[in-house]
Amino acid sequence: MKIKNGFILRTSDDINLIVATGEAAKAFNGIITLNDTAVFMWKQLEKGADVAALTQALTAEYNVDAERAENDAKAFVSKLVAAGVVDE
């Protein structure tokens, strides 16, 4: 799973933004705000994690069962894929 080139994560106090730059900015006009858990997942994606790796990271980091973690990971990824931010 790969984040498309040009998307940068920018944190300012407690506000986390994903902004498109370069080529990505031509296709993506929006700005994404992430909560803390989403930032955690984004950073895993930056390392090339797939849904399975995301799920594992979530269960290791948070007090959550595997099924819930997998559902959340899938939901997060599918939103980013639909928005054209991530390649499957």
Added chain:
Amino acid sequence: MLYKFADIVVKINFKHDFGKEYCKEYEVSEALVPDFEINVTDEMMEKERQKDLYNSPDKYLESLSAYRAFCDKALDYDCIFFHCSSLAYKNNGILFTAPSGTGKSTHTALWRKTFGDDVVMINDDKPLIRKLDGNYYVYGTPWDGKHRISNNVSAPVKAVVLLEQGKENKLSLLNKRQTIFTVLNQTVRPDNPGKMNKVLNFIEGFTKSVPFYKLTCDISEQAVLTAYNGIKENFYEN
């Protein structure tokens, strides 16, 4: 010819007289050393043509291209472009921002009507905001909207007000996230990641230093008074 915008000296070589006329009020002595130089290329003109919605003539597109190039370089000088109608009330700078068509110009016209000479228009459409010595200033530019309202002056920014049409006149503070988006939505977002970071840095400092409000309002003098009474605590006493 040398011009000064937001206390930045720039050399612009306009091909069309239109651009020279447009920026006349901002000319400065040729003896000064420019911070940088702008030449409008055919490539820049083509880009501007593609963004243009009004079939504007080349001479106007040239001046817009020059401004776009200026705003891009100005990021290196802690300066951003901000789409808003800006005025100074007794030298207290206030920025009124909103999507096009909401009524920024209508609202600031009411401020002029209500307060007369205590209000000076800085720029009705495309002012520059610059951080100098830790403070944020709003500057007039000749790119001042369809009614051509601006003055070659500046004022410290004391409040930013996001306007929204509504039946009731009400002022409230924006939360942190809303303040960031208020600026991000009305400034240039560069393609280049380094420049985008500069914009985000600027916005971070700006939103921490200056109070941001939302005003739902109608088109009445009461709207002005509602805003004034809410934001005046931020003003310098003059």
